[in-house]
Amino acid sequence: MKVMMTNGTVDFLQKLQQKHPEANMLVMENANGGLAYYEGNNDDLFEEERVYETVDQVGELKPDGYVVMNNIPVTDEGRPIFEDRFKNRKGNIEGMPGFTALRILRPLQSSTYVVLTQWEDANSFQNWKSSQAFEQAHQNTDAHKRDRPSFSAGPAYVTQYNLVKPH
Missing domain, CATH: 3.30.70.100 (Alpha-Beta Plaits)
Structure with missing residues (x-):
């Protein structure tokens, strides 16, 4: 399975999450900002992502x-x-x-x-x-x-x- 992650503000990442409700994207935060995490095959979610298997x-x-x-x-x-x-x-x-x-x-x-x-x-x-x-x-x-x-x-x-x- 492919995994993609990207960083940004929590507000921005939540807007991405709302734009793609089918993606089951997780948004998380710490003191340094936000992170969006996605498992699946949709390559069009993030403009800049880190990709993993x-x-x-x-x-x-x-x-x-x-x-x-x-x-x-x-x-x-x-x-x-x-x-x-x-x-x-x-x-x-x-x-x-x-x-x-x-x-x-x-x-x-x-x-x-x-x-x-x-x-x-x-x-x-x-x-x-x-x-x-x-x-x-x-x-x-x-x-x-x-x-x-x-x-x-x-x-x-x-x-x-x-x-x-x-x-």
Whole structure:
């Protein structure tokens, strides 16, 4: 499945959402502005977008909740290693209270993958981060080592959003 994202003001993105009600577009915001997220095959929604392919997915994204995106730059040679690691993950996150959905997104125009998780609220995400399930899911990964993983093309960063209910 194809995924597209674009940034803008929340007001602008909500107008796009209203213009394309069939698209099931999600609009979210944080302190830096708005983000529109779309899964599907409509290439005419955004003028400037980041395009991804879905590597793995769990659950259905909902129009309300809390979204965390781990943005991970990956080398060309490291793509198979990175994707295999996520395809063979332990699946501990699915059983966490408040978990809604997961998307592993392969970039088509850059080197930065996105690991998107959706939660009922920010507390659900914090509970996951402090859980034994989180520790078990990450215990044998390079993420707990000082050195960057072999597939790394630069430092990863996290963005967090609250979904904005449609008008």
